[in-house]
Amino acid sequence: MSSFAGSQPAPDRSSSGPHTDENRQKRTDVNEKEREQLIGEWNFPEAPKVSDSFPGPKAAEVFGELSKLETPQIALGSVLPFVPEEAKGAVFKDVDGNFVIDFCSCISVVSVGHQHPKVVKAIADQAGKLGHVFDIATREKLDLIKRMSATAPPGLRDDCFVTLALSGTDAACAAAKNARMATGKNQVIAFTGGYHGVFGTALAMTTGNRYREDYGPLMGGVVHLPYAYCYRCPFGMEYPKCGIECAKYADSMLNQPYTGITDAAALIVEPVQGEGGFIVPPSEWFQQLKQSCEKHGCLMVSDEVQSGFGKTGKLWATEHFGFEPDALIFGKAVGGDQPLTGVMMRSEHREKLVLGSQPATFSGNVISLAASMANYEIMTDPDLDLMGRATRLGEEMQSIFVDAQKSVEQIGDIRGLGLMQAIEFVKDPETKEPADAGAIIGIMIEMFQKGVIVVPAGRWGNTLRFMPPLTIKRDQFFDVVEMVVDTIKAHKDALTG
Numbered sequence: 038m039s040s041f042a043g044s045q046p047a048p049d050r051s052s053s054g055p056h057t058d059e060n061r062q063k064r065t066d067v068n069e070k071e072r073e074q075l076i077g078e079w080n081f082p083e084a085p086k087v088s089d090s091f092p093g094p095k096a097a098e099v100f101g102e103l104s105k106l107e108t109p110q111i112a113l114g115s116v117l118p119f120v121p122e123e124a125k126g127a128v129f130k131d132v133d134g135n136f137v138i139d140f141c142s143c144i145s146v147v148s149v150g151h152q153h154p155k156v157v158k159a160i161a162d163q164a165g166k167l168g169h170v171f172d173i174a175t176r177e178k179l180d181l182i183k184r185m186s187a188t189a190p191p192g193l194r195d196d197c198f199v200t201l202a203l204s205g206t207d208a209a210c211a212a213a214k215n216a217r218m219a220t221g222k223n224q225v226i227a228f229t230g231g232y233h234g235v236f237g238t239a240l241a242m243t244t245g246n247r248y249r250e251d252y253g254p255l256m257g258g259v260v261h262l263p264y265a266y267c268y269r270c271p272f273g274m275e276y277p278k279c280g281i282e283c284a285k286y287a288d289s290m291l292n293q294p295y296t297g298i299t300d301a302a303a304l305i306v307e308p309v310q311g312e313g314g315f316i317v318p319p320s321e322w323f324q325q326l327k328q329s330c331e332k333h334g335c336l337m338v339s340d341e342v343q344s345g346f347g348k349t350g351k352l353w354a355t356e357h358f359g360f361e362p363d364a365l366i367f368g369k370a371v372g373g374d375q376p377l378t379g380v381m382m383r384s385e386h387r388e389k390l391v392l393g394s395q396p397a398t399f400s401g402n403v404i405s406l407a408a409s410m411a412n413y414e415i416m417t418d419p420d421l422d423l424m425g426r427a428t429r430l431g432e433e434m435q436s437i438f439v440d441a442q443k444s445v446e447q448i449g450d451i452r453g454l455g456l457m458q459a460i461e462f463v464k465d466p467e468t469k470e471p472a473d474a475g476a477i478i479g480i481m482i483e484m485f486q487k488g489v490i491v492v493p494a495g496r497w498g499n500t501l502r503f504m505p506p507l508t509i510k511r512d513q514f515f516d517v518v519e520m521v522v523d524t525i526k527a528h529k530d531a532l533t534g
């Protein structure tokens with residue numbers, strides 16, 4: 038196990054952990070009770086609850102027809118053949134009346150939960166007033182950008198401007214474009230195991246073969262360096278004895294002659310790799326990368342499309358690691374169920390960007406802006422303390438997995454921050470040979486049949502990731518964690534292959 042997991046005793050699940058000060062304890066308990074009650078109201082109470090014939094006949098009708106009409110490039114639908122009709126909190130209700138727990142927040146999107154009443158109201162109110170404008174000013178755009186700037190991580194806080202976009206892919210492309218314009222340089226550094234999107238510069242930065250094959254030539258000028266994946270150190274070393282060899286290597290690549298990297302505009306890195314398998318590098322790696330970037334004169338850009346906006350227990354994942362990014366790519370949970378993504382970039386670079394060079398028809402969509410503001414209000418509400426709750430639940434989840442690891446040696450690595458947790462499976466803990474992706478899909482399908490959605494990740498598809506909405510009910514959360522452990526145990530032999 039690489040990071041953050043400890044061998045604590047089994048936690049008391051009736052509250053969220055011990056507190057030192059007695060008065061604070063009492064107040065917290067009251068808040069805790071109120072919070073859990075509220076969270077209960079935002080969710081469907083009974084889940085998972087599925088019939089023997091789940092998904093069911095109505096789903097089969099829709100799914101059967103749609104699967105012939107939609108592109109086969111969309112993978113998840115084929116293994117999750119149910120058809121949601123409503124959702125509340127962490128729970129979908131489908132067309133056949135089944136209640137399914139969304140333990141992946143629709144891939145890290147609905148962090149405040151599905152159909153949070155405040156978000157629904159914000160969307161409805163805005164839809165009745167003004168929905169779309171072209172690239173012009175609105176009060177909603179001003180308010181949201183001010184809020185973003187005020188809550189940005191150090192390095193950008195109160196000192197950034199924002200480029201709005203519609204998908205993480207767009208935003209990653211915009212970040213590279215902005216960095217090129219700002220520095221007058223050309224190359225982009227990205228990392229092995231990274232995912233930034235599926236078109237243009239973003240695809241050239243993304244490393245997974247399946248996204249790139251049969252689709253060349255990709256954009257040039259992108260160079261990949263090894264990510265700090267300590268469980269499988271690219272240099273065969275062990276943290277912390279390694280002296281952060283991977284950071285030294287990156288520095289040599291950026292700052293020595295004869296490496297082929299002559300004019301890097303940006304180094305774009307995920308603070309916690311998402312599709313790559315929820316990998317959490319050591320802080321020193323980021324801090325040393327930042328120094329290398331400064332020496333080379335390139336901008337350090339944090340891609341927080343998946344890891345950002347609260348789920349790691351801090352609003353921005355960057356904040357865990359003590360480095361100051363020059364730009365930050367955001368997406369997914371920032372808009373919640375409305376498409377709103379973009380880039381925050383340090384103000385000093387603003388004057389170098391060319392007037393009119395980045396129009397985007399829908400980027401100022403007012404309904405999305407209103408929804409995002411509601412998401413911010415919920416996520417940063419100090420009484421609700423969703424990020425603190427995510428930290429506590431994540432720690433409890435990790436200690437349950439650590440316990441399970443004692444009897445399941447195929448659990449190779451347990452890692453994550455807050456409610457962004459993962460288990461990487463191996464055939465053998467000594468050789469660390471990755472478990473077959475098919476065995477992980479087997480676990481996923483059995484979980485689905487029990488009414489819970491979990492999804493894989495990782496370079497070999499040998500990792501299961503867990504990122505439920507931060508507003509999942511406590512009892513549902515622990516029911517799912519237990520179910521995950523039971524299902525893994527039942528699939529032990531298949532994992533060995």
Ligand code: PMP
Pocket residue numbers: 203204205206207209232233234235307311312340341342343344368369
């Ligand atoms: N960056 C990261 C870190 C991501 O995880 C993703 C999506 N998984 C993207 C960019 C691309 O986002 P989108 O699917 O919205 O284009």
